[in-house]
Amino acid sequence: MFIFLAxxxxxxxxxxxxxxxxxxxxxxxxxxxxxxxxxVGTVILIVIVLLIxxxxxxxxxxxxxxxxxxxxxxxxxxxxxxxxxxxxxGAVVPEIGVALFTISLVGGQTLSSLLVDKLGxxxxxxxxxxxxxxxxxxxxLTSVSVAVFPDLSNSKFKFLPIALxxxxxxxxxxxxxxxxxxxxxxxxxxxxxxxxFVIGIFFLLIALGINLLRGxxxxxLPTNPWLYFGGVFGLTFIAVSAYTLKHIGLLNFITFxxxxxxxxxxxxxxxxxxxxxxxxxxxxxxxLMTLTAVISSRLFNSRKQLSV
Numbered sequence: 001m002f003i004f005l006a007x008x009x010x011x012x013x014x015x016x017x018x019x020x021x022x023x024x025x026x027x028x029x030x031x032x033x034x035x036x037x038x039x040v041g042t043v044i045l046i047v048i049v050l051l052i053x054x055x056x057x058x059x060x061x062x063x064x065x066x067x068x069x070x071x072x073x074x075x076x077x078x079x080x081x082x083x084x085x086x087x088x089x090g091a092v093v094p095e096i097g098v099a100l101f102t103i104s105l106v107g108g109q110t111l112s113s114l115l116v117d118k119l120g121x122x123x124x125x126x127x128x129x130x131x132x133x134x135x136x137x138x139x140x141l142t143s144v145s146v147a148v149f150p151d152l153s154n155s156k157f158k159f160l161p162i163a164l165x166x167x168x169x170x171x172x173x174x175x176x177x178x179x180x181x182x183x184x185x186x187x188x189x190x191x192x193x194x195x196x197f198v199i200g201i202f203f204l205l206i207a208l209g210i211n212l213l214r215g216x217x218x219x220x221l222p223t224n225p226w227l228y229f230g231g232v233f234g235l236t237f238i239a240v241s242a243y244t245l246k247h248i249g250l251l252n253f254i255t256f257x258x259x260x261x262x263x264x265x266x267x268x269x270x271x272x273x274x275x276x277x278x279x280x281x282x283x284x285x286x287x288l289m290t291l292t293a294v295i296s297s298r299l300f301n302s303r304k305q306l307s308v
Contacts (some may be wrong), residue, residue, distance in 0.1 A: 002247045004257055006191040009240045010260020011267070023227040026141055031211050033087035035204040036221075037302050041231030042197045048190055048207070058191030065185045075182060078192075079199030081175025082234075087168060088168040089206045092194035104162050106144045106258060108169020110137040113251040118277040121177040123246035125186045133251055139293030140255050147286025173250060179238060180245035187240035197231075255290070262287040 016037075024033035049055045065071040085105075093101050114137055120126035127133070183192040212218075245253050266283055 002244050003252075005240050005242040005244045006248065006253050006256035007260035007263070009237045009244075010257030010262075011218055011264030012233045012237050013050065013257065013261045013269075014264030016230045016237065019230040019233065023222065023230065026222040026227065029211065029218045030089060031086055031204060031208045033215075034082070034217045035201065035208055036228065037230035037234060038082070038197055038200050038204055039231065040228050041235040042194075042201060044232065045194045045197055045235060049194060052190070054303055055188050055190045055194075058186035058188030059194060062182060062186045062191060062195060070183055073184065075178045077199065078175045078179040078182065078197060078238075079196045079201075080203050081171045082196070082200045083203035083207055084171045085168050086166050086204065091274075092161040092165050092168075096156050096158055096165070100152065100157070100162065101165050102148050103141070103145050104165035105169040105172070106169075107141050109173045109254050110140050110155045110169075110251065110258075112173040113137070113172040113254050114248045115174055116177045121174070122180045124180075124249040124251050125252070127249050136255055136293055137251060140258055140290055143290035143293065144258060144262070145286070146289060147265075149282045149286075150280055170297045172252065175247060176241050176253065177250055179242040183242035184246065189243045192242045193235050193239040197235065255293075259287070259290045262290060 020030075020033050023036065024030045027033060027036075049059065062071065062076075066073065066076065089101065096104075113130050114133060117121060117124075117127035117133075118129050175204055176229050179192055181197060182195065186192050208216075239251060241257070248256075262283065266287060
């Protein structure tokens with residue numbers, strides 16, 4: 001079940017990227033689009049929290065854990081990861097292109113997930129760095145590279161932007177890990193997501209202020225309601241990932257969610273293609289490569305456990 005949840009939220013990431021991307025295009029500001037997305041998600045979360053007592057209790061448990069020292073202050077900074085991702089995406093994509101940004105981001109996520117699991121930061125406990133885990137990380141990165149290969153012709157290799165994209169991937173990996181730790185205390189994924197979004201809005205406001213001071217602007221808001229669903233997809237992703245991580249670990253979660261993201265990208269490009277997009281053989285091949293690597297790794301680990 002947890003594997004399918006990871007694939008599902010990966011597909012939601014593709015939907016969120018499409019919605020936020022189009023919103024960003026309309027208002028000419030990626031950080032502004034992220035802030036709107038987070039605000040919509042926060043409003044929905046507030047309504048849910050007001051209606052469901054257990055989620056309010058989850059928030060109270062988390063606050064009490066912070067006061068008692070059971071949770072460290074830095075464990076509450078999960079929302080900062082989203083801010084860094086959105087800000088980096090807006091600054092880096094124009095410099096190196098979407099394809100190279102995606103490869104660098106996934107590279108940072110997958111490789112840092114090995115360290116996160118090794119240190120035991122997620123509730124699933126410590127997981128050693130093994131040959132099979134290194135293989136699955138490299139296979140995921142290779143598969144994503146194949147999937148976005150056609151777009152690499154529009155990419156420019158620049159060290160600093162690539163380093164920033166890799167850093168954003170590392171931060172996102174740690175964001176997912178600390179969210180899982182908070183969820184262990186709150187015992188309510190919605191409560192965990194609530195803190196994530198509120199903190200995210202705070203940092204996004206700062207990032208947007210800096211953007212506007214540097215000459216950025218925000219255009220007229222579109223009337224298409226679909227473009228405001230990014231926050232719905234985002235809160236679902238954070239809630240499900242916080243719940244799922246403690247069962248399968250960060251590397252497995254990232255691998256399966258990347259598979260879901262590629263599957264979602266295929267479905268979107270096929271059923272509702274955006275301008276200048278189409279389902280390519282590279283995207284299909286990259287997706288199949290990812291799924292093959294994931295299945296092979298799972299079978300290998302299952303046989304290894306049976307032989308012990």
